[in-house]
Amino acid sequence: MEIFLSILGTAITILSIIFGYVQTRRYKKLEDYNREQSWEIYRQASNVLGLYQQIDELNINNPSLIKLNAQGKRAAIELVVNSVRMIKRFEKRFNEEQIQRWSEQGKLINDTHVKTFWNFI
Numbered sequence: 001m002e003i004f005l006s007i008l009g010t011a012i013t014i015l016s017i018i019f020g021y022v023q024t025r026r027y028k029k030l031e032d033y034n035r036e037q038s039w040e041i042y043r044q045a046s047n048v049l050g051l052y053q054q055i056d057e058l059n060i061n062n063p064s065l066i067k068l069n070a071q072g073k074r075a076a077i078e079l080v081v082n083s084v085r086m087i088k089r090f091e092k093r094f095n096e097e098q099i100q101r102w103s104e105q106g107k108l109i110n111d112t113h114v115k116t117f118w119n120f121i
Contacts, residue, residue: 031090038086039107045079046109052076081116088120095121 052073060066088094099117102108108117 034086035090038083038090042080042083042087043109045076045083046113049073049076049080050110080113084113084116084120087117 052069055069056073060069091098096118099108099114099121102117103111103114108114
């Protein structure tokens with residue numbers, strides 16, 4: 001009986017190690033996917049915000065269009081901020097040095113976004 005329990009305990013230990021390894025790999029893949037998606041959402045939201053900022057420069061005199069533009073711009077800003085929040089969650093490093101590196105690499109769409117990133121430190 002002792003031998004059986006010893007074999008059973010060893011088998012359970014080995015299976016637990018294998019299960020832990022598989023789960024860790026799945027978690028890492030999910031984390032990488034979420035990181036990539038965070039940056040993609042940031043890129044798309046930044047592009048939309050840029051379009052609304054271009055509309056600001058058109059000097060529109062229609063109050064309805066001005067209001068719609070302001071609402072769209074506000075929504076785009078919220079998307080940018082939320083995407084930065086997601087980036088912070090899924091990036092391994094999120095500090096001033098890393099943000100500066102991203103800025104230098106051109107990963108930040110607009111230099112004005114550096115402050116938004118710094119607000120989450």
